[in-house]
Amino acid sequence: MNSLTGKTIILGVTGGIAAYKAAALTSKLTQKGAEVHVIMTASAKQFITELTFQSLSKQRVYSDTFQERDPASISHIDLAGSADLVLIAPATANIIAKMAHGLADDMLSTTLLATTAPVMVAPAMNVHMYQHPAVVSNMNTLASRGVQFIEPGEGLLACGYVGKGRLEEPESIVRVVEQYFNIQADRAKGPLSGKKVMVTAGGTVERIDPVRYISNDSSGKMGFAIARAARAMGAEVTLIAARTDEAPPQDPEITLVRVESAQSMLDEVVSRWNSCDILIKAAAVADYRPKHSADAKIKKSGDTMTLELVKTTDILESLGKVKDNQFLIGFAAETGNAEYYAKDKLVRxxxxxxxxNDVSREGAGFGTDTNIVSIYDADGLVLDLPISSKDEVARRLLTLAAERISGVTR
Known part of the structure; x- marks a missing residue:
């Protein structure tokens, strides 16, 4: 069966000359079995008519928030709730700005605020508009919220300029949409389908004063790789991230929670613990924090400064004492004698x-895209991995976890 069969897609059409391509896009999505509901902005109707989309989609076309034809329902709420995907094509700089800032002054922008469905945006505009810092900032804001972008093509634009900004061709957009639903279908059949996985990442920050802190070299890359792999295997993923060196996974179906200190990470993990199936603690959590954190910047005085530290709560140890059916995975980043310390930590x-992992080895540890790890359980070594990408390490680790929780051990 086609991956689009039975899917409900809201197609938002905004006011650019590329709106004519949205007609072909509507036709192709409909031919693939999707139920397409078109929402047009007032500007879009300057380029193409509602009747065109109605004829191609065989569905009512929407453009006026207040034109309610069924007293038993509110159109933008019903549309928002029924969508499997919201696709904006073409997306002008204006609608991108509205989305980034949460404006809701027409049918499309109001529906976008009301939906919890994934959102894809296919920009189309003049090359200089596309490169404008405000537009770039707005797109980055949306990407950080999980909005997916279909990059525009390069070539001769309607305005006469040559460059990037031309709406991607309808055939290519359809392929992207199909790929998205294919991935969703694969996840539904994955070995962690139906499981709730919590992942921690990055290095915690313990404040000395408002401008100084104690932290560590953890980049978050290993935790991010684990979150991606868990989602690819079908899990419902919550990623709790402290300070990191790169952006977290841009997947709208990974729940991202940002924290700073060891205590705030503990609070977030504990609040989700009872509903968790697997917890993977890849974060480097501070063992100590300043006993007192100053409210104002500490001024320099004298040749020395004494900082009193107190222990933080050990998150892994605390949860290990109270775990029920949860599967608990920890990391031991060492600079020597890694096997001894890891086995001790596992038991304690x-x-x-x-x-x-021995972070002193080349190609392993903090900040790299690769790692060298050994995985142990109570009986000893389970898996010894040579230098591998962190994504591969994550996949192998989660495969082991999936086998263990399903009752299969190797």
């Missing part, structure tokens, strides 16, 4: 698996 903290 009542973990199911522990991932040991």
């Amino acid at each position: 903290k009542n973990l199911d698996l522990i991932v040991a």
